[in-house]
Amino acid sequence: MATIAITCMHNYQGGYSRISDGYIKAIEQAGGGPIVLPPALSPSAGVKLLSLADGLLLTGGNDLSPFLYGREPHPQLGDGAVRRDEQEPLLIKEALRLGLPILGVCRGMQIINVTLGGTIIQHINQEGPEAIQHRQNSPGWRRHHHVDIKSGTRLAGILGSGAIGVNSHHHQAVEKLAPGLEVSAYAPDGTIEAVESASPWITGVQWHPEMMFEHYPEFLKIFQAFVAACAGQK
Numbered sequence: 001m002a003t004i005a006i007t008c009m010h011n012y013q014g015g016y017s018r019i020s021d022g023y024i025k026a027i028e029q030a031g032g033g034p035i036v037l038p039p040a041l042s043p044s045a046g047v048k049l050l051s052l053a054d055g056l057l058l059t060g061g062n063d064l065s066p067f068l069y070g071r072e073p074h075p076q077l078g079d080g081a082v083r084r085d086e087q088e089p090l091l092i093k094e095a096l097r098l099g100l101p102i103l104g105v106c107r108g109m110q111i112i113n114v115t116l117g118g119t120i121i122q123h124i125n126q127e128g129p130e131a132i133q134h135r136q137n138s139p140g141w142r143r144h145h146h147v148d149i150k151s152g153t154r155l156a157g158i159l160g161s162g163a164i165g166v167n168s169h170h171h172q173a174v175e176k177l178a179p180g181l182e183v184s185a186y187a188p189d190g191t192i193e194a195v196e197s198a199s200p201w202i203t204g205v206q207w208h209p210e211m212m213f214e215h216y217p218e219f220l221k222i223f224q225a226f227v228a229a230c231a232g233q234k
């Protein structure tokens with residue numbers, strides 16, 4: 001069974017971590033064994049523990065610090081996650097060094113992009129005729145807007161190419177794409193909704209498949225493809 005190291009949300013003031021059940025259930029149903037690396041761990045311990053795993057899953061959460069990519073804070077920047085901002089780039093670099101597949105969900109996709117040298121839109125434009133809503137008020141698992149999956153990408157192999165409805169719970173997005181990454185899906189307003197790299201194995205999605213797969217089973221396929229890639233490591 002492929003062991004999957006998973007990062008999680010952190011409340012710095014409260015001094016606790018939490019992770020949505022969806023990630024744990026999705027990895028388990030895909031045949032993997034999830035282990036969580038809480039942000040309270042020292043960064044060096046997290047990096048050491050990653051060597052026990054076959055893959056790295058970076059989960060959703062708070063906004064990235066713009067310091068990570070050399071910008072000043074936008075007035076609408078939301079709550080941050082200082083321990084994760086420190087932990088996750090180290091885990092990504094170690095996973096790359098070890099040759100482990102990486103899956104990023106929402107914030108997870110964004111921090112992959114930043115760690116590899118890309119930048120982030122701190123506050124998606126909500127004005128103008130092209131704007132669409134990326135923070136849905138409907139139930140979290142529901143399809144909210146479309147994305148267009150580019151043919152020939154890994155994601156197209158997993159979900160099929162063309163339009164598919166996804167949920168949306170973000171107000172940041174990838175701006176400049178990092179070297180080595182390719183866009184595999186866009187929203188109708190031009191927002192980058194998925195990225196990937198063939199080698200090393202990297203897939204990032206801006207939506208939340210772990211919230212959707214119990215209602216729309218096709219979204220489990222993302223986790224199945226990831227776990228299969230991780231299982232191939234040994």
Ligand code: MN
Pocket residue numbers: 133134145167168169170187191193206207
């Ligand atoms: Mn969206």
